[in-house]
Amino acid sequence: MSKIEVKNLNFFYGDFQALTGISLEIRDQHITALIGPSGCGKSTFLRCLNRMNDTISGTRLEGKILLDDQDIYDEDTDVVDLRRRVGMVFQRPNPFPKSIYDNVAFGPRILGLHKEESLDEVVERSLRGAALWNEVKDNLAQDALGLSLGEQQRLCIARTIATEPEVILMDEPCSALDPIATLEIEELMQSLKSSYNIVIVTHSMQQAARVSDWTGFFWLGEMVEFGATEKIFTNPDKEKTESYITGRFG
Amino acid sequence: MNTGTRETLDRKIQEHLDDILLLGSMVEQAIINSVKALKEQDIEEAQRIYDNDKKINQKRFEIERQTLITVATQQPMARDLRILASILDVSGELERIGDYAKGIAQITLRIGDEPFIKPLIDIPKMADLTSDMLHRALEAFVRADAETAQSIPKGDDEIDDLYNQVYRELLVFMFKDPTTIDQATFLTWVSHNLERAADRVTNICERAIFIATGVLTEISASDDETQSQE
Numbered sequence: 485m486s487k488i489e490v491k492n493l494n495f496f497y498g499d500f501q502a503l504t505g506i507s508l509e510i511r512d513q514h515i516t517a518l519i520g521p522s523g524c525g526k527s528t529f530l531r532c533l534n535r536m537n538d539t540i541s542g543t544r545l546e547g548k549i550l551l552d553d554q555d556i557y558d559e560d561t562d563v564v565d566l567r568r569r570v571g572m573v574f575q576r577p578n579p580f581p582k583s584i585y586d587n588v589a590f591g592p593r594i595l596g597l598h599k600e601e602s603l604d605e606v607v608e609r610s611l612r613g614a615a616l617w618n619e620v621k622d623n624l625a626q627d628a629l630g631l632s633l634g635e636q637q638r639l640c641i642a643r644t645i646a647t648e649p650e651v652i653l654m655d656e657p658c659s660a661l662d663p664i665a666t667l668e669i670e671e672l673m674q675s676l677k678s679s680y681n682i683v684i685v686t687h688s689m690q691q692a693a694r695v696s697d698w699t700g701f702f703w704l705g706e707m708v709e710f711g712a713t714e715k716i717f718t719n720p721d722k723e724k725t726e727s728y729i730t731g732r733f734g
Numbered sequence: 735m736n737t738g739t740r741e742t743l744d745r746k747i748q749e750h751l752d753d754i755l756l757l758g759s760m761v762e763q764a765i766i767n768s769v770k771a772l773k774e775q776d777i778e779e780a781q782r783i784y785d786n787d788k789k790i791n792q793k794r795f796e797i798e799r800q801t802l803i804t805v806a807t808q809q810p811m812a813r814d815l816r817i818l819a820s821i822l823d824v825s826g827e828l829e830r831i832g833d834y835a836k837g838i839a840q841i842t843l844r845i846g847d848e849p850f851i852k853p854l855i856d857i858p859k860m861a862d863l864t865s866d867m868l869h870r871a872l873e874a875f876v877r878a879d880a881e882t883a884q885s886i887p888k889g890d891d892e893i894d895d896l897y898n899q900v901y902r903e904l905l906v907f908m909f910k911d912p913t914t915i916d917q918a919t920f921l922t923w924v925s926h927n928l929e930r931a932a933d934r935v936t937n938i939c940e941r942a943i944f945i946a947t948g949v950l951t952e953i954s955a956s957d958d959e960t961q962s963q964e
Contacts, residue, residue, distance in 0.1 A: 690809055717811050719948025729811040731740045 487512040487651060487681045488533060493547035495528055495537070502528045504705045506547070510651075510698075515673055515682045517692035517713065520702035520728070526685045529702065530653050533683065534570035535563055551651070568595060571649035575656045577636030579628035579643070584611075584620050587628045587639055591647040606646055613679075614642035615672050634665025638672060645680070652676065654684040658691065670695045689729055693717045701725045743808045750801050750821050751876045754828070757793045758872040761828045762865045764790065764835035765931060769861035772842040772924065773854045780842035783835060790832035797825040816948060817878075820941040824875060827934045831868065834927035841920045851907050851914045857921065860896045860928040863889060867935045875942040883942035887953045890932045897929040 486509035495503035503525045510516050518526040531537045532549060535556060549556050556566055568591070579587050588607045591597070597606070607624070611617040616638045620626070628639055637657060644652055654673075658666040673682055673695050686692050692699055693713060700710040701720075709716065709725040720726050727733045764783055771779040801821050804810070810818055867889045874883040904918040936953055943951050 689811065693811070718815060720812055726812050730814050731743070731811075733739065 485512050489550040491548040496544040498542045506707050508710050512681050514697040515677050516698040517696035518685045518700050519692045524702040525705040526702045530685050534567050568647045570651040571644035572653045573657045576660045577640050579636050583625045584628050585624040588642050588646050610642040610646040613645050614638045634661050651681045746804045753797045757828050761832045765865050768835040768838035780839040783839040787836040794825045794829040816945050827937050831931045831934050834931045837927050838924050856896045856900050863893050864932045871935045871938040878945040880943045880946035883939040886939050887936040893932040897925050900925040
């Protein structure tokens with residue numbers, strides 16, 4: 485079942501067209517990876533999915549992005565609620581200069597989401613979900629900036645899932661992490677996908693191959709090919725995809 | 735669209751393919767020479783072929799080891815990955831064909847200088863056909879020539895026919911004269927080894943098609959049917 489459906493998406497930074505005619509369906513409870521060389525539009529596309537590009541002046545979007553059949557670019561869309569439903573994890577871990585507890589509790593407090601379960605329960609559930617609970621449960625008051633980069637990134641994932649999103653967008657979430665922390669995040673993604681829909685932008689083709697169920701290859705603002713990851717990385721249909729994933733260009 | 739960004743991987747793949755050709759020529763010679771030694775009852779040559787199988791096995795392991803290093807260090811994808819996976823598979827097929835040649839050499843040693851119960855005509859024909867198929871299959875493999883690879887296994891029909899003919903003739907000998915049973919059984923094994931070797935050549939052809947198309951195809955030579963799994 486598709487969670488997000490993108491129909492003929494065009495996106496412009498002023499006069500520059502960054503995305504051209506993108507159409508795809510992103511399935512629920514799957515991990516979708518977006519790959520392509522720098523500047524191909526994959527991060528721009530990712531940011532379209534929760535209207536993060538709205539914050540950049542001079543941008544314009546054509547086409548439709550449906551989340552559960554509702555166009556997120558409708559005038560009456562509550563963008564704050566949209567970004568709660570479609571959370572985001574960025575390249576570099578960006579915890580607030582607060583305690584571990586307050587980082588995770590931040591979203592639920594702001595959004596008033598802790599009515600049915602206590603804040604403590606939300607924090608524990610989120611940290612467990614991000615596979616960080618056992619490491620920090622005795623130090624919840626510790627400054628989050630004292631954690632390792634890998635732990636900080638898992639904390640950011642905990643902070644994201646604390647607001648109970650339906651989709652998690654990850655923009656190169658491991659680019660600042662060492663190989664072990666990277667693998668920890670990748671394993672975490674596998675455990676999260678039964679509850680969330682994950683879309684990840686990555687420069688690492690090996691990472692896309694390891695973690696994702698579906699892969700889209702972007703090039704010069706177009707989506708050259710979209711398909712099952714096992715197909716894309718063993719026998720893609722398009723020559724350009726083959727050239728890119730075998731490292732012959734890009 | 736090769737911009738030279740994978741020169742190291744390209745070079746390593748070429749080295750592995752060259753090694754496959756080298757192993758293939760070792761195996762091809764082993765098949766031809768094993769049947770020649772049988773026909774000429776050349777015990778010394780048969781012993782040499784028997785002993786030489788160790789070199790074939792070592793070469794196969796060396797190809798496997800080097801190919802795995804390339805997989806681990808170069809992280810190949812798509813066609814590159816299919817080539818390297820197929821090299822691993824084909825090196826195993828070649829080693830097994832080498833084992834068939836070794837088996838024939840062993841039979842030559844067991845028959846010794848005992849006169850043949852019949853002139854060897856069809857068995858050398860089978861060996862020629864098998865080695866020719868092997869040669870062409872390896873060419874198709876290193877060139878990833880799916881069309882040629884698809885056509886080669888048709889030659890297997892002729893080998894199967896010869897095998898059935900040899901088998902029937904030897905059965906007649908065994909019925910007529912039970913003292914020929916030992917040698918007739920040995921010669922049946924020889925023809926069976928050659929028939930199996932040709933089957934393994936078909937497997938090599940399937941890998942050539944896999945590299946070219948990404949489709950795993952089981953080629954059935956006799957009825958021209960294929961079963962594919964993408």
